[in-house]
Amino acid sequence: MKVKLHMGEWMINMGLVGLYRVFEYGRKNGIISDEYKDSVTVKPWGIELDTDVLPQLPKAYFLYLLEEYSVARRECERLDSYIEQVKKEENFKNVVSSIKKSINDTGKKVLKYFPYPSLEDVLEKLKDVKKAEHVSQLIGYINEFKTIINDQKVNEKLTLNYFKPAILRSFFGQVSFLNVAKNNLDFDGHIEEFYKSYIVPVLNDLIFEQAIETSRSSEEMNAFLETHNDYQPFKQLKREVRKKTIEEIREYVRTNINKCLLFNERVAFYNFEEMVFSPIGVAKDNAFNFSWHFDSQQPKPLSSLAKLVLLFAPIGSTIYYKSEGINEQTERRLYAGFVQTDATFAEILQKNNHFSQLKKKREPFNKIVSQLVQSVKKESEYTVDHLFFLEFFSDYDSKKTHLHYYHLPMYLAHYFKQHADKLDYIKPYDYREQFVQYVLRGADPVYVIYNYLRDCIKNERSTIGPYIAVQERHRILQFKKGVRDMSTTDKRVSALFMQGREIREAIIRSSSSEKKVTSIAYRLLNAAKAGNRKNFMDTLLRIYMSADRPISPIFLNALHERDLDFATVANAFIAGLLANQYKEEQEEVQA
Amino acid sequence: MRIICSFEVKKIPLHYRMMIVSILKESIRASSEEYYERLYAQENATKPFVFSPFLKNFRFKGDEIELDELRVIISSPDYEFLLHVYNGLQSKKRFEYKGYELIRGKTVMGDEKKITSSTVVFRTLSPLLVEDENKSPIAPDDKNYEKHINYLADTILYEYRGTGLCRPLTIRPIRFKKMVIKESNHQFTEKYGEEQHLYFTAYHGLFKVSGDPADLQLIYQLGLSKRRNQGFGMLEVEEVKG
Numbered sequence: 032m033k034v035k036l037h038m039g040e041w042m043i044n045m046g047l048v049g050l051y052r053v054f055e056y057g058r059k060n061g062i063i064s065d066e067y068k069d070s071v072t073v074k075p076w077g078i079e080l081d082t083d084v085l086p087q088l089p090k091a092y093f094l095y096l097l098e099e100y101s102v103a104r105r106e107c108e109r110l111d112s113y114i115e116q117v118k119k120e121e122n123f124k125n126v127v128s129s130i131k132k133s134i135n136d137t138g139k140k141v142l143k144y145f146p147y148p149s150l151e152d153v154l155e156k157l158k159d160v161k162k163a164e165h166v167s168q169l170i171g172y173i174n175e176f177k178t179i180i181n182d183q184k185v186n187e188k189l190t191l192n193y194f195k196p197a198i199l200r201s202f203f204g205q206v207s208f209l210n211v212a213k214n215n216l217d218f219d220g221h222i223e224e225f226y227k228s229y230i231v232p233v234l235n236d237l238i239f240e241q242a243i244e245t246s247r248s249s250e251e252m253n254a255f256l257e258t259h260n261d262y263q264p265f266k267q268l269k270r271e272v273r274k275k276t277i278e279e280i281r282e283y284v285r286t287n288i289n290k291c292l293l294f295n296e297r298v299a300f301y302n303f304e305e306m307v308f309s310p311i312g313v314a315k316d317n318a319f320n321f322s323w324h325f326d327s328q329q330p331k332p333l334s335s336l337a338k339l340v341l342l343f344a345p346i347g348s349t350i351y352y353k354s355e356g357i358n359e360q361t362e363r364r365l366y367a368g369f370v371q372t373d374a375t376f377a378e379i380l381q382k383n384n385h386f387s388q389l390k391k392k393r394e395p396f397n398k399i400v401s402q403l404v405q406s407v408k409k410e411s412e413y414t415v416d417h418l419f420f421l422e423f424f425s426d427y428d429s430k431k432t433h434l435h436y437y438h439l440p441m442y443l444a445h446y447f448k449q450h451a452d453k454l455d456y457i458k459p460y461d462y463r464e465q466f467v468q469y470v471l472r473g474a475d476p477v478y479v480i481y482n483y484l485r486d487c488i489k490n491e492r493s494t495i496g497p498y499i500a501v502q503e504r505h506r507i508l509q510f511k512k513g514v515r516d517m518s519t520t521d522k523r524v525s526a527l528f529m530q531g532r533e534i535r536e537a538i539i540r541s542s543s544s545e546k547k548v549t550s551i552a553y554r555l556l557n558a559a560k561a562g563n564r565k566n567f568m569d570t571l572l573r574i575y576m577s578a579d580r581p582i583s584p585i586f587l588n589a590l591h592e593r594d595l596d597f598a599t600v601a602n603a604f605i606a607g608l609l610a611n612q613y614k615e616e617q618e619e620v621q622a
Numbered sequence: 623m624r625i626i627c628s629f630e631v632k633k634i635p636l637h638y639r640m641m642i643v644s645i646l647k648e649s650i651r652a653s654s655e656e657y658y659e660r661l662y663a664q665e666n667a668t669k670p671f672v673f674s675p676f677l678k679n680f681r682f683k684g685d686e687i688e689l690d691e692l693r694v695i696i697s698s699p700d701y702e703f704l705l706h707v708y709n710g711l712q713s714k715k716r717f718e719y720k721g722y723e724l725i726r727g728k729t730v731m732g733d734e735k736k737i738t739s740s741t742v743v744f745r746t747l748s749p750l751l752v753e754d755e756n757k758s759p760i761a762p763d764d765k766n767y768e769k770h771i772n773y774l775a776d777t778i779l780y781e782y783r784g785t786g787l788c789r790p791l792t793i794r795p796i797r798f799k800k801m802v803i804k805e806s807n808h809q810f811t812e813k814y815g816e817e818q819h820l821y822f823t824a825y826h827g828l829f830k831v832s833g834d835p836a837d838l839q840l841i842y843q844l845g846l847s848k849r850r851n852q853g854f855g856m857l858e859v860e861e862v863k864g
Binding site for chain 2: 581587591
């Protein structure tokens with residue numbers, strides 16, 4: 032039977048992309064047999080699915096995840112890079128302890144499930160590796176360890192144990208094979224559990240829909256329900272329709288059984304709950320307010336088909352680590368990202384494949400954005416306007432979700448198309464990512480610049496990054512206003528930077544100490560951050576007077592903001608004031 | 623904000639206040655012609671500054687004063703004004719006024735206090751000139767003194783920020799000393815000749831003022847007197863009353 036899976040809400044699109052990825056993976060690797068090679072087809076509106084292929088999907092699903100998150104592969108890659116480092120004698124001490132820790136941690140996990148005398152032996156011998164002379168033995172042990180974890184059974188178990196809590200747990204509750212009680216299942220056990228709780232209901236519900244349409248008598252309908260007596264939703268339905276005629280049964284189903292929220296034409300026996308999609312689902316019993324007509328039984332009806340599609344969402348999205356917060360308060364969180372547009376499904380698929388490839392290469396966020404935008408044609412401005420990124424971090428246990436939508440308005444699309452490369456100079460990566468995210472969120476990235484400058488003062492970093500950040504922020508503001516020619520405004524920003532640099536030289540010449548510059552920079556930065564123009568101008572005039580130099584009238588913008596805003600004036604000047612390796616930096620920019 | 627500029631000079635005319643006005647105008651013009659036009663377009667409009675000259679070791683010699691150094695304190699709440707004055711002063715080393723030569727020394731920043739209380743004792747750095755409607759000087763012991771000071775303050779603030787005093791000031795003179803200042807200007811010279819002088823009866827001293835702290839702060843920065851832009855009415859905070 033063929034079913035149409037229409038695109039819709041982002042989580043469904045995520046699921047559809049995931050479903051297609053799994054199917055493609057299965058087809059290419061011979062997990063899905065050839066006779067089903069056309070059973071999932073991409074249509075402009077979504078996916079057409081032949082239900083015959085469904086029983087083949089669970090295996091492909093797990094194998095896909097096993098390959099994507101293979102612990103053995105990651106361990107080997109990590110150990111290989113350690114081997115490179117450990118060969119250098121000066122690194123030996125540090126690296127060897129990392130190697131020992133890595134092998135011990137993983138080794139213990141292996142020994143928990145599989146008796147491996149040779150592994151125990153390796154762990155024991157590893158303790159004796161202490162000096163740089165032992166490097167060849169060490170490499171031998173590492174290779175031995177690599178063979179062990181590459182054993183299919185071992186890798187399967189370790190990887191399952193990794194992706195279930197780390198990846199899938201942020202999408203779903205403790206449902207089906209994700210329940211802790213199912214942790215001891217082996218690979219086939221997982222497949223079976225998947226089949227039982229996701230595929231069977233879909234098949235049953237689809238036959239049921241067909242039966243309702245085609246049955247000619249109530250007996251036929253009752254017999255159908257009787258044969259599927261072990262399926263919970265039918266059990267209840269059977270009691271309700273027992274004494275009804277076939278017309279009455281049809282009427283009952285039409286009026287009493289809800290339709291799915293996400294696939295509107297499907298009957299819904301389930302609910303959109305946190306166990307089905309934890310980032311935005313809420314527990315049925317705890318969220319009475321969400322119920323339509325206070326129907327606590329089926330507050331947000333969902334079909335088994337939608338539930339199945341949602342299970343593929345983790346594969347459809349791109350998973351990556353992201354640091355949030357600033358400096359010491361940084362926290363690394365696992366995010367799932369997705370690109371959503373109003374275009375055809377093929378385009379969504381292509382954009383997301385591109386997105387995930389770029390993320391794997393650890394491309395900075397702004398690069399990704401600009402590259403995705405570049406493929407958007409000028410004439411389809413509608414599409415540009417409706418391209419948005421979405422990313423979320425979700426922790427099922429603490430019921431916490433951070434969900435960010437990044438819309439891409441026209442002015443930003445144009446900006447990224449023209450100038451995104453410039454942002455590469457913003458280093459370290461974290462600041463760049465934060466900068467772009469602020470911009471995408473429609474917020475002023477000036478706070479990122481303040482922190483960035485403070486970091487530069489404190490750690491004596493090169494200030495070309497903040498300078499570029501100031502300039503790009505100003506450009507974005509200009510783009511927002513509709514200005515496209517940046518030559519004059521760029522000149523003003525660079526003039527301020529130069530002023531800072533000149534004053535720096537003058538101060539150092541007169542006091543021959545960096546400390547004075549640092550303290551002035553701190554004072555100016557505090558004034559800028561607090562929006563205290565008076566304080567800023569006061570300090571500025573004082574520095575210029577002590578250096579016995581005229582002050583450029585461009586600084587008056589800090590007061591009247593005719594050409595530049597106060598933050599740009601202040602930050603560009605401070606960046607210049609801190610620019611110590613200016614010459615090299617300028618070459619870098621021109622390069 | 624206040625800036626202090628010192629000049630190396632041997633002698634200056636008796637009407638040295640107009641000489642300083644001339645230097646300031648010249649400086650502003652050198653920095654920005656456009657700003658100068660804006661500031662001096664209307665003849666009678668007050669400008670957002672006040673200054674006070676200091677004559678180091680001065681000796682009167684007829685119509686001239688001999689001295690070791692001339693120091694001018696300029697106070698203004700307007701950064702744009704100060705920036706142009708400063709830049710203009712920076713642009714030249716040597717100034718000339720009617721044959722007198724001034725060599726510019728260093729320019730530094732002066733301290734400015736922050737007024738947060740509603741009562742302060744001000745000390746005059748340059749004498750206060752208060753006149754009534756008929757341009758006759760008003761002495762601090764005159765019963766209308768407070769009324770005239772309030773009128774002046776209200777006008778000064780109105781012209782600077784567009785609103786007058788938040789609430790009326792109360793003035794309590796503590797110690798005042800009368801001084802008569804000989805000045806001149808070109809209209810007067812044209813009428814009466816170089817030998818005649820304009821006489822201004824002004825007062826130097828200490829006085830207590832109560833009012834809105836924001837008003838007091840601006841009065842402190844802008845000065846409180848007639849002819850503020852010609853070297854009258856600059857104030858210094860002597861004491862802040864809690």
